[in-house]
Amino acid sequence: MLNGGVEIKIKYPDGREASGPLPDIEGKLKKASAIAVRINGDLRDLSEVKHLGNEASLEPVTFESGEGREIYRHSTSHVMAHAVKDLFPNVKLAIGPSTEEGFYYDFDLDRPLTPEDLERIEKKMAEIIKENRPFNRKTLQRKEAIELFRKAGEDYKVELLKEIADDSVSLYEEGGFVDLCRGPHVPSTGTIGAFKLLSIAGAYWRGDERNKMLQRIYGTAFDREKDLKEYLSFLEEVKKRDHRRLGKELDLFSMSDDIGPGLILWHPNGATIRRAIEDFWRDEHAKADYKILFSPHIAKLNLWQKSGHWDFYRENMYSPMEIEGLEYELKPMNCPFHIQIYKSNLRSYRDLPIRYAELGTVYRYERSGVLHGLLRVRGFTQDDAHIFCREDQIEDEILSVLDFTLFILKTFGFSEYDVYLSTRPEKYVGTLESWERSTEALKRALEVKGLSYSVDPGEGVFYGPKIDIKVKDSLKRAWQCSTIQVDFNNPERFDVSYRGPDGKEHRPIMIHRALMGSLERFFGILIEHYAGLFPVWLSPVQAAILTIAERHSEYASKVTQMFKAAGVRTEVNLDNEKIGHKIREATIRKIPYLVIIGDKEITEAALSVRKQNGENLGSMTVEDLLGLIKEDITLRR
């Protein structure tokens, strides 16, 4: 068939359209810097356009689009595998997909990779890219493919092929390197502009810990050097904000080998911030009609058997301890305690909803390899609450919890979220019907609030479905904090009831919720979110008073006392040091307000004020500055 006569329509991402014969269209695709193309809606290699025999509509796919980036990076992972295969002929290839930020490829190698290997691989990749070999697609029978890879000793590919349902499969070849792949790919290796290999890590074949541990190389690729540089400096920024590093620098918290992994020591600075958060939390909960509780850290094993934790949550619980012949457990959750408090009295339908809240410290066993600073620990304090309500109150309660959550999060500068609805997991308690009902209740509430969400199938807790809210921090990274869980099961297990208007006993519903999640994790997130530069209301030290010379000490001490009396967390630096030194020190400690006192201030009965960021507020009175700081505190900024 003569391609020249076929009319082809092209549609640009911005909505513009054009049409024409094939050669024209190929030119247009090139001009649009397409790396692949959608033909009648399907993602294809650019080279497929040549073979179009019929009318078709095309859409250029560029690096700018999500799928374009995926193709681009996936192709880069092929080039990396090619390079590794060249350098390590004995390598067995596993899989090499693109990820949100880049790509990886898993290899089975007979020796561990080193950072020097990464450099060699990068060099090799650069050569392959320079050669600009075309990516060629081949299809063949699955059986043939299995034979081909078997001969090549590519056991992992054979395993993958055996599980593919289709009879025919596609392979991609570039510069003699062949890989099983669905495609599409960029037209040729030379398309790849800027790439970088980032790290080496272990990864189980198919993510299953019973399988062999492979070596994974992570990398990323961009079509412009500038964007790669930008991404790398983003990684630098992430490193700078690392809460473990800032935690040490700002003396916020630590962990001790002598105490044990995953157990946090809150230093005075960290504890001050925590207290500010807790005070805020308590005040707001009181306003929102929550009753605040305290409960013990251990309880009889029996309780946990009754609650189902022992059956469904044991792998996260510590071994029981024996006390006078009875076994006790460190608590992994607070709910059974709150239930006991509810049950300590007869409840009427008029009492509901009853909202119990507790900053409850729980202990969960986490495998040693997963611990991570404050973000993953073994002992942590949840900002937990349990709402006991009638079934007809569920939706309203969930709605008000959602509002409350968003309000709390917003106070910390989180205003973007990803919302997930997690449904019934494999291990669960309760009836299918109650799962159905509670899932529906959560869904309805999300819809009423107009929050867009995605469903996380099977990710619910064993006793009920949940809504999880992930906040986006100032670097747009998503962190799991809030969780709202409906529970029809625990009230059943503990025979929780209330007296209805009919004089009979009814079963309330429980809603478990945590807004910040855990104080430890939330604190870790906040440190990174603020890059250690806490807003004034949270800052461990809100004002530093710095003197020019020793003769200013007396006045400075007096001012300090006034600040402290006004409730401002203040430190005074009377050291025999130059003012530049004191400013530098206070700035590094990220103290928001720096107050300078010298001869001039004393004669004028004033203060010179400088902010952490170097901004000079000039001269003002003690009252003026206290006013400013107190306004920051009240407005939580």
Added chain:
RNA sequence: GCCGGGGUAGCUCAGUGGUAGAGCAGCUGAUUCGUAAUCAGCAGGUCGAGGGUUCGAUGCCCUUCCCCGGCUCCA
């Protein structure tokens, strides 16, 4: 838990089969100074812990604890 890397002064890090060094911080003294580091001196380490090899180990080997990057799992 698994794979890989690592643990040296309070912190950041250098170093070697012959029992350790820098910068910052600390202390002392001099200096009394105006918006991100004044100068000098001093002190500071069972080189993560235990065992082994060796005439001799911080270094080599084994075990163990902890940390880091991931996998898996999760607040």
